[in-house]
Amino acid sequence: MDGPVGAHAPGAVESEPVAEARAGLDAGFTSREIVRGLSFPMRIVWGPDGYLWLTERVGKRVVRVRPSDGQKTTAVTIDEAYQSGGQDGVLGLALHPDLLKGTGNDYVYVSYTYDVDPSSAVSRRTKIRRYAYNATTKTLESPVDIITGLPGSDDHNSARLLFGPDQKLYYTVGDQGNNQFNRKCLPVGAQDLPTATEVAAQDWSKYAGKVLRLDLDGSIPGDNPQIAGVRSHVYSYGHRNPQGLTFLDTKLYAAEHGPKSEDELNLILPGKNYGWPHVAGYQDSQAYTYDNWSASSPTPCSSLAWNDYTPPSSVPRQQESAWSHPDFTPPLVTFYTVPNGYNFRDPACGGNDYICWPTIAPSSLHTYAAAPGIPGWEGSLLMTTLKKGAVYRVKPSPAGGSVEEEAVVHFQTTNRYRDLALSPDGLTVYVITDSQGSTSGPTGGATSALSNPGAILEFKYTGTN
Ligand SMILES: [Ca+2]
Ligand SMILES: [Ca+2]
Structure with a gap:
């Protein structure tokens, strides 16, 4: 293979820069910056009140932003949320589909990290809380914790919260960033499954590296899969x-960050095993080995220095081919698969190697269902990316088991795109950006000079449909 494959840039054209978005616009779109200076916006959702609803991860708030002028109103500040400067804080957001429909279900679901006992050393967990929206005061009130004690970390929380067409909540819990950097001596728990005893005790500590499905009150749905004999x-x-989770019709898709290669787009099926940490992307034994730092012997992991390329010889290395599982399910597509010997230290990134690794850092996933909407987009999945400052558009086959065509890259700017929302007519795409961080942007290389930090960018289709 000759390096990254699978995506191509469309014929991007420059159009009049509006405000300070300075987007490399696709034909037929205008762009503008609605607001900037948000505090690490994490999730954006179009609300039935015509406002954009967001979580501010570091700001520990849920806010509503008026798209026309960027006016911002705080719906709730969650003082209990724990934010360390890492990837924790106020995270997931899902609106009940009956919100403001007069059925009494004016509910908003929020997830966040918290400290179990603030009087001692931090012990971080995650909870999902339901609020009731008061349309008079425009605030969230009457909090009810529907599940507490989920794993929580300063890294890889994932934390995408989704209201499914089956009236269930779906929630992603990442591998907590274990087995790398300052968490290198903590084993990855993505293959660990809860026992019946743990479920009975409401011990959710095995939920790292999982997609969860919950009843709206936080209980375990009776039709969840039994995995290794246990329903949880x-x-x-x-x-x-x-970090990406969406339904296209009745099919559930997820996008996840890979290690140094092989970000994944997956079709999520109940009870299936997506391979991590034994397999990254396809089970091809190319450019990835599972190096289990916590099992270092005889030198204990705690006395080792982190190395992203060549771990010390005391760390056991496992080829992907050495593992097998009957429920292993490979991705539909990867971004990107590279061969053994690939040079992960591209000098173009000036030492900020990870920006040049063959990954795009997919940060969210959405379904494009509007018809008539943007021509050619119906039935697509839209994926925001942190590293390319782009929206990748991928079209699954009607059966869902494969990807029909190569990804198309839209709306590239020098930003880290965290999530997006669509207007009800499907003609406007609202993208939120990280407040800080590094990206490659449209021109390659690495920079931390973001064009629109902590912003909502609007990309509006003005062509004919
Ligand atoms: Ca996988
Ligand atoms: Ca692989």
Whole structure:
């Protein structure tokens, strides 16, 4: 293979830059910056009140932003949320589909990390809380914790919360960033499954690296899969950092960050095993080995220095081919698969190697269903990326088991795209950007000079449909 494959840039054209978005616009779109300076926006959802609803991860808030002028209103500040400067804080957001429909279900679901006992050393967990929306005061009130004690970390929380067409909540829990950097001596738990005893005790500590499915009150749905003989909230497992989750019709798709290569787009099926940490992407034994730092012997892991390329010889290395599982399910497509010997230290990134690794850092996943909407987009999946400052569009086959055509790259700017929302007519795409961080942007290389930090960018289709 000759390096990254699978995506191509469309004929991007420059159009009049509006405000400060300075987007490399696709033909037929205008762009503008609606607001900037948000505090690490994490999730954006179009609300039935015509406002954009967001979580601010570091700001520990849920806010509503008026798309016309960027006016921002705080719906709730969650003081209990724990934010360390890492990837924790106020995270997931899902609106009940009956919100403001007069059925009494004016509910908003929020996930966040918290400290179990603030009087001692931090012990971080994650909870999902339901609020009631008061349309008079425009605030969230009457909190009810529907599940507490989920794994929580300063890294790889994933934390995408989704209201499914089956009236269930879906929630992704990442591998917590274990087995790398300052968490290198903590084993990855993505293959660990809860026992019946743990489920009975409401011990959710095995939920790292999982996609969960919950009843709206937080209980375990009676039709969840039994995995290794136990029914729990676990819907699928073996995930690394699945920050993208969406339904296209009745099919559930997830996008997850790979290690140095092989970000994944997966079709999520109940009870299936997506391979991590034994397999990254396809089970091809190319450019990835499972190096289990916590099992270092005889030198204990705690006395080792982190190395992303060549671990010390005391760390056991496992080829992907050395592992097998009857429920292993490979991705539909990867971004990107590279061969053994691939040079992960591209000098173009000036030492900021990870920006040049053959990954795009998929940070969310959405379904494009509007018809008539943007021509050619119906039935696509839209994936925001942190590293390319782009929206990748991929079209699954009608059966869902494969990808029909190569990814198309839209709306590239020098930003880290965290999530997106669509207007009800499907003609406007609202993208939120990280407040800080590194990206390659449209021109390659690495930079931390973001064009629109902590912003909502609007890309509006003005062509004919
Ligand atoms: Ca996988
Ligand atoms: Ca692989």
